[in-house]
Amino acid sequence: MNWIQRKIHLYNVTFGLYMLDWWERYLFNILVVVLMWFIFYNGSKYVTDFFQRHLTVT
Template sequence: MNWIQRKIYLYNVTFGLYMLDWWERCTFNILVIVLMCFVLRYATRFFKRYVC
């Protein structure tokens, strides 16, 4: 098991994704990606406004 596979395994075990079907796991991952996009967008706007 290489480093990337180990991190994916830890992600699945930490959030309990190993119990879900493939389509439920994909839905959860899509929601996480969308949430991270919103957080990154907010962070960049915050830093542009208050830091620069």
């Protein structure tokens, strides 16, 4: 078992995905990806706005 397979196994065991069907696992992973995309997208917009405001004030 290589490093990537161990991380995937740890992810499945940590969140209890090993006991779900394949389609439930895919649905959960899609929801996680969408949630992470929203967090990173809005976080990047916030950080750029923050730095633009900080640089224009100075």
